[in-house]
Amino acid sequence: MRTFAYERATSLAQAAERASEPGAMLYAGGTTMLDLIKLGVYRPQRVIDITFLEDPALRTIEVAGGTLRLGALVKMNQAAEDATVKDRAPVLSESLWLAATQQLRHMATLGGNVMQRTRDTYFRHPDWLDLADGDAAEVETYGNTPYGDGRLTTVRQPTRLSAVLGTTETDTASYPGDFAQGLVAFDAVIEITGPDGAREMPFADLHVRPADKANEGDYARLAPGEVITAFRVPLSPALARSTYVKARDRASYAFANASAAVGLEMDGDAVADVRIGLGGVATVPWRAAAAEDVLRGGPLTEETMRAAAEAAFADAVTHEANAFKVPLGRNVIVQALTTLTRMEG
Template sequence: MKNFAYTRAGSLSAAAEAASAEGADIIAGGTTMVDLMKIGVRNPDALVDISGLSELEGHEIGADRIRLGALARMSTVADDPDVIAAFPALSESLWKAASPQLRNAATLGGNILQRTRCPYFRDTAYSQCNKRNPGSGCAALDGGETTLHAIFGGSEACVAMYPGDLAATLVAFDATVATRGPGGTRTIPFAELHVLPGDTPEIETVLEPGEIVTAIELPVVPAMRASHYLKARDRESYAFAAASAAVGLEMDGDTVRDVRIGLGGVAAVPWRATAAEDSLRGSPLTEATAREAGRIAFADAQPLEGSAYKIALGADVVAGALLQAKSRMGGE
């Protein structure tokens, strides 16, 4: 790890200004940043610590909106009884994301901005990584191991997978992200925060230099109460998803009135399965229709040889999450 300058920001405006300098990075909980600095993937000249900005802490469940401060800790939100009752999938996507130690330290803002777990990105012994070293190539596409890679949203330059759990829930439930930068504030639809790799995989979000995520907001909808986050992984604790699904249901008798399906562990960016949602609205939810929705969710997947298993696995995960969500509203 190289030497760097350290600044503890006293205000949000000061943090945005300091972070806009060339070579500067933001740090809060540090669970991703410090990790990447240790392995030489990130080498900032300066770190701007925003962990003391109390206005970015806390979370609130209102009648119409849920507001999550960017500095709210994963464990605090995941363990809140009000969150568990109002929006189970939110709690589950946080609870299943990391070890207790990391959940106690990691912030929501940092979580949604975490970097890929692609081994070729994280191991600097591999020179071929367009995301880490633009223009160098992609070791995964050049005959490398691809079991952890994206089957949606990849390009000829990069097939790295976005690894976060929380993001699958946020993209399914129309979250927005509030930011503050040197130029002022703005609100970004969460579905537009991350960008597909295309020819520039080193650009991962639409955030400008110095722009800081301050909060995450979601409109309250009935489907939140009957929601579930299901995650398939190599081991039960602290492992990234091979495939996951965040779903929510609103039923009118036996008919699906509203359904939300977000996918994790399978795409280059947080991914919403809109075609699968459309297949269920206005129809009964049975094991057969749940499995068909799972099939539709992965119908357009473009796997590599090593990642082809994610199609069948992901379809099963979607079906299982839907049926579990239905059981939470007394359905059979």
């Protein structure tokens, strides 16, 4: 039996210290991590459970200095229901509501949520590697996956669920989360504590695009032992007038085929500020900056919305199975913008 050690962290610093050792992994809600361990994707030697840390900074939601700060151990459900989040950042509340199930939302933490891995079937089922030429070379990299030897890239092919943005020829696995699209759209910053102290980083820098990955374990720009402790989102009129649209194959409990986290601020008939984050269509949480540029400063009409949606997918690379994600993704952007025009500014 493949055993691993389980430890409860006693402090953030101690968690960072312990998690920095080879073979160690941080554990919070565990809702994805336990699945991946059972599937043989993660093979930790030690699991450091941070869910018992009492530090209020990890567990609270607060507004200070024009910033919404969400502790990383806040449960998805708690943030979704939070009155301040609903009022000042509806896109974040909605994206959490539309994610997973009630049971999972009660377990999963915000920090863990953004760290969830792709749902790409080839990634989740290591037995696909048996079809690759050559022998298994179990390279234990950061993330403790069996994918260090590159066999995954030789077996993987695009599926219906694959990304169309930010892909490479051998990696089209899409980022599955919902919460992250709002964070990337609204310039969130993450607070990090590591063995060498605290730092912060734009959320947009957290996830590594396939083109920048040395191997499958390099999916996030965190050093060994680094713990995400909070998300800071600058408050803005666009954040207050924001929404999350998610298109999925069934009415609940499904990842997005395409989603859009969109915020809007109007100045008369002109767009003063607009933010568009895309999910389900990209390899990482995706900021549709080109689409925002089309709209910013101009009128918001069916035509400009369509033009923005076109711009968002100008660089899309599609395959037969996932070509629909381009028209779908465009429509999701238009749907979100249209929804916002119906809301009071």
